[in-house]
Amino acid sequence: MAAGGVLWLAAALGPGLAAPRYSPDWASLDARPLPAWFDQAKVGVFVHWGVFSVPAWGSEWFWWHWQGEHRADYERFMQQRFPPAASYADFAPHFTAYDFQPHEWARLFQRAGARYVVLTTKHHEGFTNWGSPVSWNWNSLDTGPHRDLVGELGQALRENNIRYGLYHSLLEWFNPLYLSDKESGFKTQNFVLKKTMPELYDLVLNNVNLSARYKPDLIWSDGDWEAPDSYWNSTSFLAWLYNNSPVKDTVVVNDRWCNNCSCHHGGFYNCADKYKPGTLLAHKWEMCSSIDKISWGYRSNMHIDELMDVASIIEELVQTVSFGGNYLLNVGPTKEGVIVPIFQERLLALGRWLDTNGEAIYESKPWRVQMENSTDTVWYTSKGAVVYAIFLTWPQNSVLQLSVPTPSPATQVTMLGFAGTLQWQQPPGEGLLVTLPDAPPSPVRSQPGWAVRLEGVK
Numbered sequence: 008m009a010a011g012g013v014l015w016l017a018a019a020l021g022p023g024l025a026a027p028r029y030s031p032d033w034a035s036l037d038a039r040p041l042p043a044w045f046d047q048a049k050v051g052v053f054v055h056w057g058v059f060s061v062p063a064w065g066s067e068w069f070w071w072h073w074q075g076e077h078r079a080d081y082e083r084f085m086q087q088r089f090p091p092a093a094s095y096a097d098f099a100p101h102f103t104a105y106d107f108q109p110h111e112w113a114r115l116f117q118r119a120g121a122r123y124v125v126l127t128t129k130h131h132e133g134f135t136n137w138g139s140p141v142s143w144n145w146n147s148l149d150t151g152p153h154r155d156l157v158g159e160l161g162q163a164l165r166e167n168n169i170r171y172g173l174y175h176s177l178l179e180w181f182n183p184l185y186l187s188d189k190e191s192g193f194k195t196q197n198f199v200l201k202k203t204m205p206e207l208y209d210l211v212l213n214n215v216n217l218s219a220r221y222k223p224d225l226i227w228s229d230g231d232w233e234a235p236d237s238y239w240n241s242t243s244f245l246a247w248l249y250n251n252s253p254v255k256d257t258v259v260v261n262d263r264w265c266n267n268c269s270c271h272h273g274g275f276y277n278c279a280d281k282y283k284p285g286t287l288l289a290h291k292w293e294m295c296s297s298i299d300k301i302s303w304g305y306r307s308n309m310h311i312d313e314l315m316d317v318a319s320i321i322e323e324l325v326q327t328v329s330f331g332g333n334y335l336l337n338v339g340p341t342k343e344g345v346i347v348p349i350f351q352e353r354l355l356a357l358g359r360w361l362d363t364n365g366e367a368i369y370e371s372k373p374w375r376v377q378m379e380n381s382t383d384t385v386w387y388t389s390k391g392a393v394v395y396a397i398f399l400t401w402p403q404n405s406v407l408q409l410s411v412p413t414p415s416p417a418t419q420v421t422m423l424g425f426a427g428t429l430q431w432q433q434p435p436g437e438g439l440l441v442t443l444p445d446a447p448p449s450p451v452r453s454q455p456g457w458a459v460r461l462e463g464v465k
Contacts, residue, residue, distance in 0.1 A: 029249045031242035033272045039249055041274055041291050045225070045259045047370045048122035048170065049328055050361065052354070053295055053337035054112075054160075055127050055174075055303040058134045058151070060342040061098035067304030067339070070095045070132050071180050099134065099145070104152035107344025109163035115346065117167045119354035120361035122369070124164055125172035125227050125335060128157050128210060133179035137213070137221075141205045152344075158213070161221055172225030173210050177203050177239055177264075179230075193238040200240075207244055211252050222254050228263045228273075236265035236272075245273075261293070275333070287330050287373050294327045296320075297337035298353050305339035305347070314349065317356040318399075318455035324357070325397050325456060328368050329377045329386040360454050363424035367395035367458040376411045385409065394461040395423075405445055407459065410438035418463040429459065439464075 029035045059067040064084055066072070073081040074095065085093060116124050129135045129142075137157035138148035147156050161171045179185050184198035213221045226248070228241075236242055241264035249255055262273035270278040276292040278284075283294065297303050298320070301313050315323075320336065327334045336357070338350040346354075361368060371388035379385040384399045385407075396409055420429045420441050430442040441459060 029246050031246040033236075033242065036242060036245050036249065037272055039274075042257050042259055044170065044257065045123075045275060045333065046291055049333055049368050049371070050120050050324065050357075051123040051125060051170075051172070051293075051333060051335040052116045052119060052121040053125050053174075053297070053303070053335045055130070055305075055337060055339045056156070056344075057127055057130045057136065057304070058095070058098050058102050058132055059130065059304045060340065061101045063305050063307040063342065065306065065308075066302040067130060069304075075180055095132070096145075099150045102134075102147075102151035102342050104147070104154060104156060104342075104344040107152070107154070107156065107159075107340075109159045110166070112160060112346065113163035113167045113169060115351060115354060116164070116169060119336075119358040120365060121169060123170035123172055123225060124160075125174050125225060126157060126160055127174040129175055129179075129206065131176045131178060131180050131230050133176075133182055135206065137210075139206050139209060141202050141209075157210070157221060161223075170224040171221070172227050172259075173221065173223045174227040174229060175207060175210060176230035177228060178233060188238070189233065193234045196238060196240070199238060204240055204244060208247075211248065211254060211258075224254070224257060225259045225261075227261050231263040231268060232266050234266055236268065239265055241265050241268070283326070284330060284332075287377055288332075291331065291333075293333040293335055294323065295335040295337065296323055297339075298350055299337075299339065303337050303339060305341050311349075315353065317353060317360075320353060320357055321360055321454075321456045322399055324368070325386045325399065326378075326383075328371060329373060329388055329397075331373045356454075360456065363454070364397070364456065364458045366390075366423055366460070367397055371395065380410060387411070392462070394464055395458050396461060397456060397458045399456045401446075401457075402443070405443040407441040407443055408434075408438065409441065409461075410436075412439060412461055412464040413437060414439045415463050415465070418461065420462075421460045423458045423460060 029039055055067050059069045062069050065081060069081065072078045073085060128137060133142065133145060135142045135146040137146065137155050139146050144150060147154055164171050182198060182202065184202060188195045188198045210221055210223060245260065248258060260274040262269050262276045264273050270276050276290055277295060278292065281294065281296050298315050299306060299309050299313060300315060301309065324334045338346055340346050367388050371390050374387040374389040374394055376387055378387065386397045388395045394412060398407060414433055420431050422429055425444060431439045433439050
């Protein structure tokens, strides 16, 4: 199996890399233009799902906290709920996905306003949500669901015109090959050549049948922080991905490809989980956030005050897009494949807000100014000559004061979700005062955030 993986990897690379359009170095790879669809999409849903969904306690780092760090609270949890000899591998048969309905997921994500979805194909535990040929008996075909979760969700998303992203961890906490390479100071590459790279190529080239080929629109790499790119062979993989792969013209990648890559190399920047730069960046970036503020995977012990409310989600989205980023909002399904109702409610509320205000979000660009000088409750985006002011609290006396835009006699102001034009006047100095309806108009009255369209301003 291992030797076959190496030969298969060499075949996947092929002779085409002899004279690549992009060479396997960061100077060349970083010069690749980001496919336009990603910046236009703005909104995505992240899905953390795996064997960690079985204990469903603490976080998706359960195995590491239990047996890597030997944390007392995790050891106590195991002692109270499982037999003394229980191992992490014993959880896998209980990762059943009995209630996983990929088309229902896809419809939910579509109603949430997501233009792309990123699924964990493999987290740091090493369990793959597809039948990886180099993850024998530790994958979703051989045990647990006995289903190709990656392929099933991908097909459902495609049918709903949603782009598909695949999260993949480079490292595996307890894989003996990885631990051996780590012990050598990453001078050996047995784990990379026999496990990590064959899996990455398989995720791109998988063609059990032509209709089920994954063809990812996005590869969301993680688990990069312990080793350099020379160990991971990251630049060689990306050069093949950009030059010779079936998705070379459309695929997007993030920046987690080596221990000094984040916020420096790759495609769009993640920089860090829940990254908020607080300013406009010159490079395309993405903020990944989670409805459960404590964990990315499902926790049975979560409390309502540990979850993001709708207003917080809208605020993060608006700020992120105003600063030129994409917003990737995470949910963690149960081991049976259920996205619990409270997560559904948050996603559907986001979708209702986008139904009204999505014009100010999708395909937008940062404006010359991102927010009002005196407040963080008014944010700007633009689309061509049109400027959008998104305000997160309803102003006193229903008068919206905007100090940044410079109006002209031709200026027109309308409110998304409200018919007709709004009255405005120019106060002494700069800006304009917009007279809003006496109360937020139905059906957007209860939503946390509204947008006005400004035409004919500078």
